[in-house]
Amino acid sequence: MSTPIRHSAAPFSQPGWRLWPGLAIASALIVLAMAGLGALVWETSLPDMSQLWRSRYLRTVVIFTAWQAFLSVALSLLVALPVARILARQPAFPGRAVLLRLMELSLVLPSIVAVSGLVSVYGRQGWFTGFANDWLGASWNLYGINGIVLAHVFFNAPLAARILLQGIEGAPASQRRVAAQLGLGRWWYWRAVEWPAIKPVLPGLAALVFTLCFTSFAIVMTLGGGPAATTIEVAIYQSLRFEFDAGQAALLAMVQLFICGFLWWLAARRGLTASLLPDRRVAAHRSKAGSSVWARICDGAALGLFVLFLLMPLIAIFLRGLPGMGAAFFPQGSFSGNPALLDATLRSLAIALPAGLMSVSAALLILASGSVGAKSALTRLTSVAAYLPLMVPPLVLGTGLFLLFRPSLGSSNQGLILVTLINAMMALPFVLQMLRGPMGSLDLGSRQQADQLGVLGWYRWRWLHWPRLRRPLALAMAYGTGLSLGDFGVIALFGSPGHPTLPVLLYQQLGSYRIDAAAATGLWLILILLALFSLFNRLGTPARKPGWTTNSPRTVTEPEHA
Amino acid sequence: MLIRALTLLLLALASMPANAQKVSTLTIYTHPSFAAEWGPGPAVKEAFEQTCNCQINYVVLDSSGDILQRLRLEGKSSQADVVLGLDTGIMETTRQTGLLANHGTDLSRLNLPVKWQDKVFVPYDWGYFAFVYDTEQLPNPPESLEALIAAPDDLKIIIQDPRTSTPGLGLLLWMRHVYGDQAGEKWQQLKGKILTTTKSWSDGYFSLFMNGEAPMILSYSTSPAYHMAVDKTDRYQAAKFKEGHYLQVEVAALVESSKQKDLGRAFLDFMLSVDFQRHIPLKNVMYPATDLGDELPKVFDKLIQPTKALYFDPKAVTDKRRDWLNEWLDAMTR
Numbered sequence: 001m002s003t004p005i006r007h008s009a010a011p012f013s014q015p016g017w018r019l020w021p022g023l024a025i026a027s028a029l030i031v032l033a034m035a036g037l038g039a040l041v042w043e044t045s046l047p048d049m050s051q052l053w054r055s056r057y058l059r060t061v062v063i064f065t066a067w068q069a070f071l072s073v074a075l076s077l078l079v080a081l082p083v084a085r086i087l088a089r090q091p092a093f094p095g096r097a098v099l100l101r102l103m104e105l106s107l108v109l110p111s112i113v114a115v116s117g118l119v120s121v122y123g124r125q126g127w128f129t130g131f132a133n134d135w136l137g138a139s140w141n142l143y144g145i146n147g148i149v150l151a152h153v154f155f156n157a158p159l160a161a162r163i164l165l166q167g168i169e170g171a172p173a174s175q176r177r178v179a180a181q182l183g184l185g186r187w188w189y190w191r192a193v194e195w196p197a198i199k200p201v202l203p204g205l206a207a208l209v210f211t212l213c214f215t216s217f218a219i220v221m222t223l224g225g226g227p228a229a230t231t232i233e234v235a236i237y238q239s240l241r242f243e244f245d246a247g248q249a250a251l252l253a254m255v256q257l258f259i260c261g262f263l264w265w266l267a268a269r270r271g272l273t274a275s276l277l278p279d280r281r282v283a284a285h286r287s288k289a290g291s292s293v294w295a296r297i298c299d300g301a302a303l304g305l306f307v308l309f310l311l312m313p314l315i316a317i318f319l320r321g322l323p324g325m326g327a328a329f330f331p332q333g334s335f336s337g338n339p340a341l342l343d344a345t346l347r348s349l350a351i352a353l354p355a356g357l358m359s360v361s362a363a364l365l366i367l368a369s370g371s372v373g374a375k376s377a378l379t380r381l382t383s384v385a386a387y388l389p390l391m392v393p394p395l396v397l398g399t400g401l402f403l404l405f406r407p408s409l410g411s412s413n414q415g416l417i418l419v420t421l422i423n424a425m426m427a428l429p430f431v432l433q434m435l436r437g438p439m440g441s442l443d444l445g446s447r448q449q450a451d452q453l454g455v456l457g458w459y460r461w462r463w464l465h466w467p468r469l470r471r472p473l474a475l476a477m478a479y480g481t482g483l484s485l486g487d488f489g490v491i492a493l494f495g496s497p498g499h500p501t502l503p504v505l506l507y508q509q510l511g512s513y514r515i516d517a518a519a520a521t522g523l524w525l526i527l528i529l530l531a532l533f534s535l536f537n538r539l540g541t542p543a544r545k546p547g548w549t550t551n552s553p554r555t556v557t558e559p560e561h562a
Numbered sequence: 563m564l565i566r567a568l569t570l571l572l573l574a575l576a577s578m579p580a581n582a583q584k585v586s587t588l589t590i591y592t593h594p595s596f597a598a599e600w601g602p603g604p605a606v607k608e609a610f611e612q613t614c615n616c617q618i619n620y621v622v623l624d625s626s627g628d629i630l631q632r633l634r635l636e637g638k639s640s641q642a643d644v645v646l647g648l649d650t651g652i653m654e655t656t657r658q659t660g661l662l663a664n665h666g667t668d669l670s671r672l673n674l675p676v677k678w679q680d681k682v683f684v685p686y687d688w689g690y691f692a693f694v695y696d697t698e699q700l701p702n703p704p705e706s707l708e709a710l711i712a713a714p715d716d717l718k719i720i721i722q723d724p725r726t727s728t729p730g731l732g733l734l735l736w737m738r739h740v741y742g743d744q745a746g747e748k749w750q751q752l753k754g755k756i757l758t759t760t761k762s763w764s765d766g767y768f769s770l771f772m773n774g775e776a777p778m779i780l781s782y783s784t785s786p787a788y789h790m791a792v793d794k795t796d797r798y799q800a801a802k803f804k805e806g807h808y809l810q811v812e813v814a815a816l817v818e819s820s821k822q823k824d825l826g827r828a829f830l831d832f833m834l835s836v837d838f839q840r841h842i843p844l845k846n847v848m849y850p851a852t853d854l855g856d857e858l859p860k861v862f863d864k865l866i867q868p869t870k871a872l873y874f875d876p877k878a879v880t881d882k883r884r885d886w887l888n889e890w891l892d893a894m895t896r
Binding site: 039112115116119123124125217218221222223224225227234237238240241242243244320340399403500504507508509510512514515518519 | 766845
């Protein structure tokens with residue numbers, strides 16, 4: 001009478017542990033969105049749907065929103081694809097690690113800081129504009145659809161490239177070795193290795209960038225030139241805050257939910273198939289594509305352009321923030337105990353670090369519930385629900401949150417915890433995107449083997465997933481934390497209890513004409529974010545102890561990994 | 563390691579001692595520029611707390627519209643005792659919620675360009691909307707709204723969106739006041755000069771104007787006071803327009819559901835005292851609601867003095883704003 005090994009249960013090995021926590025999180029998100037929408041509809045009668053096609057204004061708004069988002073996605077991916085491929089081809093060159101950190105930075109920058117940098121480069125008095133007018137003979141005007149798309153590409157292309165790079169680097173090493181041994185040229189390498197690696201990531205990525213651009217607000221207004229550039233988000237704000245027309249706001253929010261939700265549904269339906277080939281440790285290899293001198297020069301030139309595009313606005317922000325930096329730390333000429341900036345930094349970190357951790361945990365639970373059983377509509381709904389925080393307009397979400405959490409808004413400590421929770425929720429879609437590919441990359445063979453050997457629950461996670469997920473987890477943690485650190489919206493939505501966080505401080509300084517101080521705060525925020533991304537990158541790189549390398553299939557094959 | 567550190571941090575955060583709340587607390591809903599470290603909020607709190615056995619608790623919401631929205635959502639169970647930071651554009655809508663109480667404050671101390679006898683709202687500061695210009699880029703600014711509209715299109719200005727910003731709405735009312743039914747046509751003529759229409763005053767002032775993107779921005783006639791008094795520069799000045807300037811009055815009110823109306827009324831009364839008002843000129847960069855006499859900073863003498871204060875009754879604004887906005891949208895998107 002032999003007992004199956006499976007019965008000496010590993011912690012959390014019940015299938016329910018994989019399914020229910022993720023489902024619970026997803027349903028909480030759905031309840032939240034419904035509460036927000038419900039509150040709006042409650043205030044007035046149900047909106048009249050025909051308003052949508054009868055009003056010329058609403059029609060133009062919907063069409064414009066979708067059009068600029070579409071253009072932004074297309075251009076972001078067009079920039080991101082070659083950049084990711086070059087970075088994958090050239091795994092070792094000086095400054096690669098710094099470049100990756102900078103790419104991670106652009107998305108989490110508060111928009112007002114980034115826009116100020118973009119304006120210094122591409123605005124009427126900008127460096128680039130002078131160059132374009134004097135040398136290229138082109139008359140460049142930032143304000144209009146080109147400014148909107150430019151800003152969206154600046155924010156999203158680096159993010160897209162980062163996720164694509166992770167995808168390409170996640171291609172099974174054996175496959176890449178075979179490609180290298182066969183000496184595949186670029187086209188065939190793309191067909192055989194790169195495309196299959198990014199194909200499962202692409203639909204989700206496109207949906208993510210589309211949603212981000214679709215719901216863009218301040219950037220569209222600042223760079224759009226006038227009310228002809230109005231997104232649905234602006235129109236919702238207008239209905240709620242200006243016209244007090246809750247019905248119209250609800251109607252527009254539903255349109256937004258429907259369009260973005262439909263895209264996510266499609267992306268989720270395409271499915272994220274786990275790779276079929278086992279990822280075994282193999283000797284280091286180098287693909288032929290990218291090793292010739294000519295290829296390296298081309299790659300270098302293309303990458304150089306991208307670096308310029310990314311770096312110039314950051315340099316502008318740096319130069320602008322520098323003068324105020326001294327005053328920020330030495331208010332009266334001497335170092336005073338606790339300048340407001342440091343205070344705000346600590347407060348921001350106290351919110352952002354737990355928020356990052358929470359969103360990563362929630363993302364893992366949601367992914368786990370998606371890996372249970374067949375791809376039923378229920379699990380698909382779970383994965384789409386996780387993206388709700390991006391699709392529901394902040395004002396609507398704020399109303400929902402307010403109604404649900406209201407009794408607990410008492411003291412400022414509770415307020416801080418709530419802000420942390422919501423920040424975690426807002427970061428969830430991004431974190432999920434970082435982890436989705438690597439989590440699904442455990443091949444079928446290994447999984448079946450693990451099932452037979454009874455490597456389940458905690459052990460399965462510890463010995464099979466963790467070595468593969470360590471780096472993506474660190475990156476996801478960096479994004480989760482960074483997004484919360486740069487966040488202004490959530491705190492503003494709720495009313496900040498007590499003292500300011502870094503972004504709130506920045507806006508307060510702006511509101512009180514403290515332009516230099518605000519510029520310095522912006523720069524400081526960027527430096528903190530950079531430090532944070534570097535720290536997490538360090539944590540994500542396994543120490544090169546023998547015990548670790550056997551567990552980690554990637555350390556050997558990729559000398560200078562992201 | 564990381565996880566352990568974070569757990570510690572979380573625990574530390576959760577175990578922070580809650581503030582002992584023995585004295586009565588006056589909860590005030592307000593917006594960021596009032597409550598900021600450099601705004602009047604902290605000094606006012608300190609001054610008022612010395613006169614009462616109480617504590618002021620600011621709840622900072624994003625804008626005056628958010629204050630109204632929060633009040634509506636909470637209805638009769640609102641935690642607010644006082645709302646501070648509404649203005650004449652949104653005042654009437656807030657009154658219509660029926661959630662506010664009469665103030666009973668003696669308004670004879672007020673020193674406003676218009677007569678004020680409202681029973682619910684107490685003004686605490688006021689200012690004129692104006693175009694602020696960079697004297698280095700634009701030595702000779704237009705001298706009237708008409709001249710601005712007639713100027714060649716290479717003169718660029720930055721304005722704010724009336725749907726999202728208070729000064730933006732101010733310009734809409736300003737144009738309407740000066741041009742009446744012709745406002746739409748005038749907007750069309752002005753359109754070529756508008757570089758962009760930003761969401762908020764901060765977006766335009768920080769990202770564009772102070773970056774030298776355009777020589778003129780819609781702001782307040784008092785803005786140069788800050789630059790002169792604190793930045794010590796005369797570079798940024800307000801252009802005085804012959805037609806007059808549109809007036810903004812910022813107000814506060816008592817919430818009907820407040821359980822400490824006496825304390826709330828005491829605060830509204832305190833609002834018109836010198837101890838409150840002296841913080842307005844340089845911290846809120848607006849005119850004080852009462853006559854400060856010699857305490858008014860000298861730089862305020864250097865500001866433009868509009869010949870005429872343009873002002874619509876708040877009720878008219880509430881009735882008409884949607885039509886006027888559509889007129890603007892129509893002119894600007896055609």
